Amino acid sequence: MQLLNLNIDRIIIHQVYRRDQDGNKVTPTQSHEYTNFDQSAMEAFKTRVKDALGDGSKAVQMEIVNQESNDLPTLINQMIVQEDDTFPASSYDIAKKLTDAQQTKSIPGGIVVVFSGSQGHPAKKFLGIIKAEVHSGYEKEVDKKTNEISLKFVEEILLTPGTRLYKTAGFFEKANYDEHSSDLNDKWTVMVSDYQINKADGKAAAQYFYSDFLGCGYPQTSARTTKQFHESTSLFIDKLNVPAPEKSNLLNALTTYLKVDTSSTISASEFASKYFDDIDTQDAYTSHMKDSGLPDNAFTKDIEHIESKLQFRKVNFGGNVKITAPSETFKDLITIETIEGDLDESGTPAEWTKIIIKNRITKQE
Amino acid sequence: MNESEFKEKWESDKPVYRAWGEYVVNTITQDLEGRGKNLNEFLKTPAKYRLKDDGSLVDKAFYRPNKKYSDPYNQIEDKVGARFIVLLLDDIKEICDVIEKSPAWSFDACKHFDEDKEKDPLLFTYQSVHYILKPKKEIVVQDITIPESISCEVQIRTLLQHAHAELTHDAIYKAKRTVQPKVHRTVAKSMALIETTDDFFTSVTQQLNSGPLEEHGVIERLDGLYLNVTGIKSHTQKSSIVIWDVFEQCIDENLVDNIQSQLINSKYDFLSETIKKRYTENAFYQQSTVLFLYWMLERKKQRLLSNWPFQHELLEPLAVDLGVSTWAD
Numbered sequence: 001m002q003l004l005n006l007n008i009d010r011i012i013i014h015q016v017y018r019r020d021q022d023g024n025k026v027t028p029t030q031s032h033e034y035t036n037f038d039q040s041a042m043e044a045f046k047t048r049v050k051d052a053l054g055d056g057s058k059a060v061q062m063e064i065v066n067q068e069s070n071d072l073p074t075l076i077n078q079m080i081v082q083e084d085d086t087f088p089a090s091s092y093d094i095a096k097k098l099t100d101a102q103q104t105k106s107i108p109g110g111i112v113v114v115f116s117g118s119q120g121h122p123a124k125k126f127l128g129i130i131k132a133e134v135h136s137g138y139e140k141e142v143d144k145k146t147n148e149i150s151l152k153f154v155e156e157i158l159l160t161p162g163t164r165l166y167k168t169a170g171f172f173e174k175a176n177y178d179e180h181s182s183d184l185n186d187k188w189t190v191m192v193s194d195y196q197i198n199k200a201d202g203k204a205a206a207q208y209f210y211s212d213f214l215g216c217g218y219p220q221t222s223a224r225t226t227k228q229f230h231e232s233t234s235l236f237i238d239k240l241n242v243p244a245p246e247k248s249n250l251l252n253a254l255t256t257y258l259k260v261d262t263s264s265t266i267s268a269s270e271f272a273s274k275y276f277d278d279i280d281t282q283d284a285y286t287s288h289m290k291d292s293g294l295p296d297n298a299f300t301k302d303i304e305h306i307e308s309k310l311q312f313r314k315v316n317f318g319g320n321v322k323i324t325a326p327s328e329t330f331k332d333l334i335t336i337e338t339i340e341g342d343l344d345e346s347g348t349p350a351e352w353t354k355i356i357i358k359n360r361i362t363k364q365e
Numbered sequence: 366m367n368e369s370e371f372k373e374k375w376e377s378d379k380p381v382y383r384a385w386g387e388y389v390v391n392t393i394t395q396d397l398e399g400r401g402k403n404l405n406e407f408l409k410t411p412a413k414y415r416l417k418d419d420g421s422l423v424d425k426a427f428y429r430p431n432k433k434y435s436d437p438y439n440q441i442e443d444k445v446g447a448r449f450i451v452l453l454l455d456d457i458k459e460i461c462d463v464i465e466k467s468p469a470w471s472f473d474a475c476k477h478f479d480e481d482k483e484k485d486p487l488l489f490t491y492q493s494v495h496y497i498l499k500p501k502k503e504i505v506v507q508d509i510t511i512p513e514s515i516s517c518e519v520q521i522r523t524l525l526q527h528a529h530a531e532l533t534h535d536a537i538y539k540a541k542r543t544v545q546p547k548v549h550r551t552v553a554k555s556m557a558l559i560e561t562t563d564d565f566f567t568s569v570t571q572q573l574n575s576g577p578l579e580e581h582g583v584i585e586r587l588d589g590l591y592l593n594v595t596g597i598k599s600h601t602q603k604s605s606i607v608i609w610d611v612f613e614q615c616i617d618e619n620l621v622d623n624i625q626s627q628l629i630n631s632k633y634d635f636l637s638e639t640i641k642k643r644y645t646e647n648a649f650y651q652q653s654t655v656l657f658l659y660w661m662l663e664r665k666k667q668r669l670l671s672n673w674p675f676q677h678e679l680l681e682p683l684a685v686d687l688g689v690s691t692w693a694d
Contacts, residue, residue, distance in 0.1 A: 050684065
C-alpha cells in the first residue's frame with residue numbers, strides 16, 4: 001500500500017530466541033527504553049519499512065481472523081492509543097506472542113522491532129512489527145596511518161537492505177470506519193511482508209508468522225482480485241501495439257503465471273518484470289493495473305473464479321475460424337505467425353496467419 | 366549659425382545632452398533587467414552614453430566635403446550617443462523591442478542592417494541598428510529641463526559587428542593614406558564572414574534551446590506549479606538538466622497536466638510541508654523537478670530506476686515521501 005507521509009514516533013526493540021535443544025521456549029529479552037535513531041538511521045529505517053510494505057512491494061494484505069481478547073490484533077488495537085509509559089510493556093507481550101508462535105527449533109531467533117506512527121493525509125495511526133533475523137557480516141576498517149583496508153567480522157547484523165531476512169507486518173488504521181463495529185477488519189488494514197509467502201509453496205513455512213503469531217489469514221476477496229487481475233491484464237495485452245503472435249505469447253504467459261506458477265502470491269510488478277521485455281511497457285502496465293483498482297503490491301492468488309477460463313486457450317480468426325487448446329500445452333504444440341497474403345486492389349498484402357500444430361489430425365467432421 | 370555661435374551653444378547645452386543620454390541608458394538597462402536579463406552577461410560591454418567630441422562635431426557640421434547641413438546644430442542628431450553590444454542577433458531584437466515599446470520617447474529607426482541588406486543585397490559593409498530618440502514631451506531630470514528637440518543616437522550591434530565597426534572606423538576612416546581597393550575588398554570579405562558567423566551563432570543557440578522540454582514550456586510551467594504548491598521559487602540547477610536529458614522520452618505536451626492532476630488529490634497535500642522540511646537536505650527539493658520525480662515514482666518507476674543518473678541514495682528520500690518500494694530482490 002502507498003505509505004504516504006510516513007512518520008515514526010516510537011520504536012522499541014526486544015529479542016526472541018530459537019527453541020532450545022529440548023524444544024522448550026526461551027524467554028525473550030525485554031527492553032524498557034525506546035530506541036532513539038538519529039536522522040539518517042531513521043531515514044534508513046523508513047526506507048526498510050516502505051520497501052517491505054509500500055507501493056510496489058511484495059507485501060500482501062491479510063485479514064484479521066483471531067479477534068479474542070488475548071489475540072494479537074486485539075492487543076494492537078489497545079496499544080495504539082496507549083501512552084508512552086505503558087507502550088513498552090505491551091510491546092514485550094508482542095515478543096512473547098512471537099516466542100509462543102515459533103513452535104519448532106527450525107525457526108531462528110532475532111530481534112522484534114515494534115514501532116508506531118502515522119501515515120497518509122489526513123494522518124492515520126499505524127503499528128508495525130519487524131522480526132529481523134540476525135546474520136553475520138563484515139565491517140570495513142581503514143587503518144588511519146597506512147590507509148590499508150581490512151574487514152572486521154561482525155557476528156550480528158540486522159536490517160540490511162533487501163527484504164529476505166526480515167518479516168514485516170503493519171496494522172494501518174483505515175481512513176473511515178464505524179467505531180461501533182466489533183470486527184477489527186473494519187478498523188484495520190493489515191499488510192504482511194514475508195519472503196517465504198512469495199516463495200513457491202511457501203505458505204506452510206510462513207504460517208507461523210502470519211497465522212499463529214499475527215492471527216491473520218488470507219483474505220476472502222483473493223478470488224475476486226485474481227479474476228480482476230486476469231481480466232485487466234488480458235485487456236492490456238489486447239490493446240498493446242504488438243503483432244498478434246506476440247500477444248498470443250503474452251496470453252500464454254498470463255495463463256502460466258496464474259495456473260502453473262506455484263507461488264501463492266501474484267503482483268502486477270512481478271508479472272511485468274517477468275514477461276514484458278520493455279521497461280516502458282512494464283511501467284504502462286503497472287499504471288494500467290493501478291488505474292483498474294488492483295492492489296499496488298502483491299496479493300494472494302486464488303483462481304477459483306477463473307479456473308475454467310484458464311483451462312483452455314482460445315484464438316478466434318475472421319471467417320468464424322477458431323482454434324482451442326488446453327492452456328498447458330498451447331505453447332508447446334501451437335505456433336502462430338502473421339504472414340503476407342494475396343495483394344488487394346491497391347497492392348497491399350492481406351494479413352494472413354500461419355499456424356503450425358505439432359501433431360496429426362485425430363478426427364474430422 | 367556660424368562656427369563660434371555653434372560652439373557656444375554646444376557648450377551651454379552639454380548638461381542637457383548629458384542628462385538625456387544618461388536617462389536613455391538607465392531606462393533601457395532597467396527595462397532589460399525587468400525582463401530578467403543579467404546585464405553583466407547580456408551586454409558585452411557596459412552600457413554608457415558619450416557626448417560627441419568637440420572637434421569631430423565641428424568637423425561634421427562645417428567641414429564634411431560631401432554633405433552640407435542647412436541647420437547643422439539641429440540636423441546632427443548624434444551629439445550624444447549610447448551603444449549596446451550583445452552576443453546574438455536575437456539579443457538585438459530584444460533591445461529594439463525595449464526601445465520601441467518604451468513610452469519615454471519618440472523614436473526614429475534610422476538604420477537597420479536588415480533593411481540595408483534588402484536595399485543593397487550585393488554589399489557587405491558596416492552593420493548596426495541605429496535609433497534617434499527624443500523625449501515625447503519636455504521632461505525634467507535632476508533639475509535639468511530636456512526639451513523635445515534633444516536627440517540621442519542609440520547603436521545596437523553584435524560583438525562581431527562591433528569588431529568590424531571598430532576596425533573600419535579606426536583604421537579606414539582615419540587612415541593617413543588612400544586606402545587601396547584590395548583593403549576595401551578584404552574588409553568586405555570579413556563582413557561577409559561575420560554575417561555568416563552571426564547566422565551560425567543564432568542557429569546554434571536555437572538548436573541548443575529546442576526540444577520537447579522547451580517546446581512544451583515544461584520547466585516554466587513546473588516552476589509555476591512548484592510555486593503554487595510550496596510558495597517557494599524553484600532554482601533550477603545542473604542536476605535538473607541532467608535529469609531532463611536522461612528522461613527526455615517521458616516529456617510530452619500532457620506531462621505537466623498529468624503531474625498537476627496527480628498532485629490535485631488531497632492525499633498529496635502533505636508534500637508542500639515535506640518539500641519545505643527537506644529543503645536543505647537534498648538539492649532536488651529546491652527545484653521544481655522534484656514534482657516530476659514524484660510523478661515518475663508513481664507512474665514510471667522502472668524507467669526512473671533504470672535510467673537514474675545519480676547514486677541511488679539521492680532518490681531514496683523521495684521514495685520514502687511517497688512510500689514507494691524501490692527494492693527488487
